[in-house]
Amino acid sequence: MAEEKPGGTAVPKTGHARRTFLLGAGAAIAASGALSAALHQPAPVEATSGFGADWLFGPFVPGCTEVDFDDRSMTLVSVPHCVTPLSWEGWHPNDWQHLWVYRQHFFVPPQLRKNRAFLRFDGVLSATTVFLNGRRVASQSGGYLPLTCEITGLLTGSDNVLAVAVDGRWQQDTPPDLPEYPNPTAIDFYQPAGIYRTVNLYGTPQAYLSDVYAQQIAVLTPNRAVVVHCTVDAAKAVKGPVRLTATLSQAGTEIATAVTDITGLRKGETNTTVTLEGLDAVKLWDVDEPEMCDVLVTLSVAGRKVHTYPVRTGLRDAQFTVDGFRLNGRPLKLFGLNRHQWYPFVGGAMPERVQRRDAEILKNELNVNMVRCSHYPQSPAFLDACDELGILVWEELPGWDHVGDTAWQELAVRDVHDMIVRDRNHPSIIVWGTRVNETLGQYTLYGKTDQLAAELDPMRPCTGAVAGQRGYVSPLYPVKENGGVFSFNDYSRPPSRNAPPPLRPPRHGVPYLVSEAVGTLVGAPYFRRTDAAAVQREQSMLHAWVHEHAAADPRYCGLIAWCGFDYPSGWYHSLRGVKYPGVVDFFRIPKLGAGFYRAQRAPSRGAVIEPAFYWDFGPGSPRGGPGRNALIWSNCDQLVVTVAGRRPVTVHPDRARFGHLKHPPFLVNLTVTGKVRPDLTIEGRVKGQTVLRRRFSADPAFDTLAVAADDGAITADGQDTTRVTLRSVDRYGAPRPHARGVLSVAVDGPGVLIGDPFLDFGALGGAAAVWIRSMRDTPGTITVTASHPFLDTGSATISAV
Numbered sequence: 188m189a190e191e192k193p194g195g196t197a198v199p200k201t202g203h204a205r206r207t208f209l210l211g212a213g214a215a216i217a218a219s220g221a222l223s224a225a226l227h228q229p230a231p232v233e234a235t236s237g238f239g240a241d242w243l244f245g246p247f248v249p250g251c252t253e254v255d256f257d258d259r260s261m262t263l264v265s266v267p268h269c270v271t272p273l274s275w276e277g278w279h280p281n282d283w284q285h286l287w288v289y290r291q292h293f294f295v296p297p298q299l300r301k302n303r304a305f306l307r308f309d310g311v312l313s314a315t316t317v318f319l320n321g322r323r324v325a326s327q328s329g330g331y332l333p334l335t336c337e338i339t340g341l342l343t344g345s346d347n348v349l350a351v352a353v354d355g356r357w358q359q360d361t362p363p364d365l366p367e368y369p370n371p372t373a374i375d376f377y378q379p380a381g382i383y384r385t386v387n388l389y390g391t392p393q394a395y396l397s398d399v400y401a402q403q404i405a406v407l408t409p410n411r412a413v414v415v416h417c418t419v420d421a422a423k424a425v426k427g428p429v430r431l432t433a434t435l436s437q438a439g440t441e442i443a444t445a446v447t448d449i450t451g452l453r454k455g456e457t458n459t460t461v462t463l464e465g466l467d468a469v470k471l472w473d474v475d476e477p478e479m480c481d482v483l484v485t486l487s488v489a490g491r492k493v494h495t496y497p498v499r500t501g502l503r504d505a506q507f508t509v510d511g512f513r514l515n516g517r518p519l520k521l522f523g524l525n526r527h528q529w530y531p532f533v534g535g536a537m538p539e540r541v542q543r544r545d546a547e548i549l550k551n552e553l554n555v556n557m558v559r560c561s562h563y564p565q566s567p568a569f570l571d572a573c574d575e576l577g578i579l580v581w582e583e584l585p586g587w588d589h590v591g592d593t594a595w596q597e598l599a600v601r602d603v604h605d606m607i608v609r610d611r612n613h614p615s616i617i618v619w620g621t622r623v624n625e626t627l628g629q630y631t632l633y634g635k636t637d638q639l640a641a642e643l644d645p646m647r648p649c650t651g652a653v654a655g656q657r658g659y660v661s662p663l664y665p666v667k668e669n670g671g672v673f674s675f676n677d678y679s680r681p682p683s684r685n686a687p688p689p690l691r692p693p694r695h696g697v698p699y700l701v702s703e704a705v706g707t708l709v710g711a712p713y714f715r716r717t718d719a720a721a722v723q724r725e726q727s728m729l730h731a732w733v734h735e736h737a738a739a740d741p742r743y744c745g746l747i748a749w750c751g752f753d754y755p756s757g758w759y760h761s762l763r764g765v766k767y768p769g770v771v772d773f774f775r776i777p778k779l780g781a782g783f784y785r786a787q788r789a790p791s792r793g794a795v796i797e798p799a800f801y802w803d804f805g806p807g808s809p810r811g812g813p814g815r816n817a818l819i820w821s822n823c824d825q826l827v828v829t830v831a832g833r834r835p836v837t838v839h840p841d842r843a844r845f846g847h848l849k850h851p852p853f854l855v856n857l858t859v860t861g862k863v864r865p866d867l868t869i870e871g872r873v874k875g876q877t878v879l880r881r882r883f884s885a886d887p888a889f890d891t892l893a894v895a896a897d898d899g900a901i902t903a904d905g906q907d908t909t910r911v912t913l914r915s916v917d918r919y920g921a922p923r924p925h926a927r928g929v930l931s932v933a934v935d936g937p938g939v940l941i942g943d944p945f946l947d948f949g950a951l952g953g954a955a956a957v958w959i960r961s962m963r964d965t966p967g968t969i970t971v972t973a974s975h976p977f978l979d980t981g982s983a984t985i986s987a988v
Contacts, residue, residue, distance in 0.1 A: 238291055238349070238386040240265045240905030240963035247286035252318040252350040258290050265905045265939075265960065267536035269381040270355055274943055275531040275773055275955070278755050278764035280371045283355045283380040291349040299390040300342045303422060306349070308334045309567065310384030312535070313364060314354040320347055328361040329598060330378065331563040331585045332605040339422070355380025360592065362585040362599050362623070363563065372757035374587040376527055376562070377764065379534030379755075384566060394421040394452055394488060396496035401482045401612055403646060406471065406504040407516050413463040413502070417447075417484055418456055425452040430487040433461040435469070437480045442468050452488075471515050472501025472614040474556045477577035479614075501574065501614030507648055507672045507698035512744040514579075520738055521579065521745020522787070523557030524549065524770070525703060527754035528565045531773050532942050532958070534755070538906045539568035541958065544897060546572035548775055549751060553784040557617075559702060559747045562587045562624045564606045573615040581650070581702075581747070582610060583620020584636070590623055596632050599623070603636045607643045618672055619644070622651020625676060627661050637664060637671070650674045652702040659691055672744070676703035677733075687732040693742040704733040706749035706768045707760040713767040714780055716924065716952025720809055724799040724818050726780030730770065731848065734783075738847035774956035776912060782820035786850045789822070794871050794879035796821045799852075802867045802883035802917075804859070807925040812859035822850040823871035823878065830857065831865035882919040889918035892930075894973050894981035896959070903987040905963030908941065911971045911983050915953030926953030928976045937962040937987050938969035948975065961987045 243261035250256050266289070271282040295304070308315065312330035316323060320343060325336030358366040363374055371377060398418040405411055415433045429452055434444040443463045461484070470478040482498040506513045512521050526545065528535050546569055549555050558578055560569075563585040573580050584602045603621050610616055621636035622629070637649045653661055654676035664671060679689045688709050693699035705726075711718065714726040730748050737746035753769040760766065765773060770781040777785065782797030799818035801808060819826060821840075829835040838855045845851035859865070864885035871879040893916045898909040915926040926948040934940045942957030959969055969985040 238266060238293070238388065241291070242266055242268065242382075243290040244268065244270070245288060247288045247352055251288045251290070252316075252321065252323075252352060254321045254348045256290070256350075261290065264289075265963075266382045266386055267384055267533070267538055267906070269379050269383060269533045269536040270353065271379065273379065273532050273534060275946075275951070276763045276765045278377055278379070280357065280377060280757070284357055284371075285355055285380075287353040287355060287380065289351040289353065289382055291351075293347050293349065293388075294345070295342050295347060295388075297344070300344065303337065303339045303391045303393060303395065304342055305389055305391070306336050306338055307387045307389070308351075308382065308384070309386070310535070311351070311353055311382050312355065312378050312380045313357075313359055314361065315382075316352040318350040318352070328359060329585065329602060330383075331565075332602060333609060351382060353380055353382065360595050360598075362591070362595060362602055363587050363589075365589050365591055365595075367591075368589070370757070373589065375756050375758040375766070376529065376587070377534075377755040377757065379529075379536075381534065381536055383534060383536035385538075392493045393423065394419060394425050394486065395494040396420075396484055396486050397456070398608065399482070399484050399496045399498050399612075400608075400644075401498050401500045402644075403502055403504075406502050409467070410464075411466045411469070411502070413466065413482065415461045415463060415482060415484060416458065417461065417486075417496075418458050419452055419486060420456050421452040421454055424454045425488055427451060427489045431459060431461050432485045432487065433463055434483045434485075435463050435466065435480055436483070437469055437478065442466060466502070469502050472503040472574075472577075473515060474519070474577040474579065477501060477575060477614075479574065498612050499571075499574070500612045503614050505579070505617040505647075507618070507700070507744050509696060509698055509742065511741045512698075512700075518741070519556070519745075520743070521557045521700065521747065522734065523555045523559065523579070523745065523747035524553065524751035524784075525559045525561040525747055525749050526565070526751045527561060528563075528569070529754045530958075531956075537958070538908050539566070540898065540901070541908050541910065542566040542568040543572035544910065545569060545752070545775065546576055546578060548771065550576040550578050552777060553751070553770070553781060554788040555784065557581070557745065557747060558751070559583070559620075561750070564602075564610065567609070570610060570613050570615065574613055578615055579617050580613065580615045581618045581620055582606060582616050583651070584623065586623030586626075588623070588625045590626050590629055590632065599632065600635050600639065603639055604643065607640055611644045611646075617647060619647055619649050620651055621649040622664070624652050625654045625658070626651070627653060627658060630664070633664055648672050648698075650700070650702075652676050654678065654703075659694070663697060671697070672700050673697045674700045674702040676749075677701050678704065678706065678708040680709055687736075688729060690733060690736040690743075690746075693740065698744055699742060700744040701733070701737055701746040703749040704746060705729045707766065712760040713762060714769075714778065715767050716772065716778055716954055717950065720800055720813070723779040726770065726778065727783040727799050727820065728818070728852070730780065731783045731845065731852065735845050735847050772954065774912070774954065775910065776914070776954045776956065783852070786820035786822045787848070788850075790873045790878060794821075794823055794873065796823070796826070796869050796871050796879055796881045798869070798883075800857075801922065801924045802885055803887075803924055804864050804885055805887060805925055813857040815856045815858055816854045817857035819853040819855065819869065820850070821853060821871055823873050824875075825872050826853050826855070827870040827872065828855050828857070829868040829870070830859070831867075832863070833865075881921070883921045884917040884919055887917070887923065890923050890978060891916060891918070892973055892975050892978040892981040893920065894971065894983045896971070896983040896985050898985065900986040900988050901959075901961050903937065903961045903964060903966045905961060908958050908960040909985060910956050910958050911985075912956045913946070913954070913973050913981070915948065915975075915978060922953065924952055925949070926951070926975075926978075930955065931974045932957055933972050933974075934959065934969065935972070936969040937965035937967045938971070938985065959985060
């Protein structure tokens with residue numbers, strides 16, 4: 188049967204809808220809890236209800252968007268969702284490049300039908316058309332920014348049917364897809380289709396606040412202020428007095444309030460401002476102390492409060508200069524990694540807790556102060572976590588290496604608008620990527636996107652990464668009111684084997700940021716846990732060298748290396764659908780290459796000892812041990828290294844070659860001869876005091892399987908999810924490589940396994956993970972058990988509450 192294009196004329200199929208089961212199973216999401224209560228308040232506020240569990244899913248067929256379509260044979264799924272099962276490798280785009288449909292049955296409370304109602308889709312790949320009760324209500328091409336559609340007057344008092352047609356095909360004329368290229372390997376990341384972010388239904392009064400932007404003014408001066416830009420949307424003209432009240436609070440204490448009075452509202456949108464002054468008591472947002480503020484705007488009509496709009500933000504001053512980057516007036520070297528949003532098994536379809544976990548890894552485990560969201564706007568939950576943790580962010584429009592035709596470019600301008608409006612209240616974001624990664628020229632297009640950014644958000648500069656010699660010498664784009672940054676993907680190769688990779692010097696007269704370095708273009712084509720020990724060691728050294736170069740010259744604003752996490756791709760140096768340039772693997776488990784980043788923190792935050800080797804002498808490991816120049820990353824002043832039967836050796840960091848890193852590497856001779864396989868002990872000292880001691884076993888007889896959940900409890904809503912890591916470790920908990928055999932994973936209790944139940948532990952280098960999703964309204968204890976033929980069985984428990 189030929190596929191029907193979403194949005195086309197649907198032909199009804201005979202049969203009975205699956206209403207009884209769905210409604211009985213609790214699909215009346217909108218009628219439950221907070222939404223119903225909020226909409227019945229005398230002064231209603233915006234209320235939201237997530238459509239998470241109990242979607243019906245299947246291939247798009249004629250008639251599938253109609254109310255009476257027989258959906259009894261469709262699969263019950265939860266959103267976020269990927270349209271096809273995936274593994275940790277071996278992704279094939281043909282598996283998702285089709286047309287699909289999601290259906291949801293739900294009730295709504297009477298009050299929502301009386302007021303205005305909206306649906307919001309935070310992300311659907313790659314295009315979507317929305318039908319409610321058989322009527323087409325909205326469509327959007329492009330999968331990284333929200334689609335909001337008004338459904339006022341379309342809701343019924345009985346069974347409402349929401350049908351979402353999803354187009355997962357590659358050759359769409361929308362960023363970053365490119366119809367002139369036959370395959371998605373034309374860009375460096377795969378995009379599995381699906382409703383992969385949240386869906387919300389919410390109600391508002393007839394006149395409501397549709398947007399609030401808290402623009403900061405003169406933050407470092409005594410005249411510090413916040414100009415609150417408010418957009419009011421009225422279904423019909425409103426006569427009489429209208430008041431907008433804005434309040435700024437911090438840590439629960441109100442600091443300032445102000446009002447703006449206007450007379451009446453016209454039908455449609457009205458824009459006005461409220462200025463908050465007297466903000467001396469506000470603590471500034473910083474990477475070390477990310478102090479957040481709450482701005483609450485209240486809309487009153489004829490003396491009655493009708494709507495409120497909360498904004499969470501933070502006051503800070505971020506400046507890119509020719510002499511480096513400054514945060515709140517002080518120099519700060521940007522030290523970062525690029526991030527892709529993709530995961531094993533589900534593509535991008537991970538809920539908020541998992542998205543936030545990536546930010547926690549970047550900040551708390553890798554110690555970066557900046558992340559680039561490459562190469563598209565990412566999850567709002569990830570950005571919220573960056574705000575709260577103190578990670579600076581570069582966010583950019585969707586695209587990679589190519590610019591399409593006129594229609595494509597119009598959508599790129601739309602994406603810049605929607606990205607900035609969605610995210611401009613985030614204090615973590617310090618620069619907008621308004622130009623497609625690694626593209627040159629396009630002066631008309633980027634003149635539009637830069638100017639649009641300056642109008643929507645005067646606080647932040649614009650940029651776009653360029654690469655190669657042509658990019659390095661390319662003409663600068665006009666600098667708008669908020670300035671600009673020259674960003675360069677620097678893949679300069681070492682002049683000889685074992686020599687450090689160089690960086691090009693900063694360009695004169697413009698703020699200069701290294702936006703990518705290392706990756707798979709410098710060094711080995713793959714950095715996998717199963718690669719040779721020398722390759723795994725090399726990754727950490729390459730990252731250390733480029734950050735050393737950037738730290739040595741104050742003209743560099745900083746360096747954002749490629750990259751944080753492995754990701755799916757079919758482009759250059761990919762292997763079975765995966766790219767391996769991350770210092771953390773696809774499962775979010777640090778590689779040996781992450782040791783450099785893990786050591787770059789103050790010892791007061793916790794001592795670190797991370798060898799860039801495995802203390803292993805089995806098959807696949809060097810017979811003579813790590814060798815004469817064994818590499819150890821640590822934030823200690825000195826290390827005392829002891830191999831059983833030998834005298835302890837005290838070593839110091841290599842400040843001669845790495846004089847600008849906070850914590851340079853340590854080198855020690857760990858050559859082992861003969862058949863003896865002794866234990867290794869590394870003791871870290873700070874100011875002469877021992878602060879950490881780690882032991883490593885050479886005897887695999889006592890190896891075990893470590894199973895650990897990121898979270899002890901998740902919410903029993905059918906969406907919330909947490910990771911469970913599975914690692915082969917020695918008797919002291921140190922990672923053991925070169926595992927063999929198949930690892931089996933089983934789940935007992937009210938949890939759903941996201942992942943393969945059988946994993947080739949040898950191909951994974953003894954490190955993997957699965958994710959566990961809760962079941963809706965089913966609390967209880969979830970037990971995850973992993974079994975291996977050569978290791979002890981391990982388990983972890985999670986409470987669904």
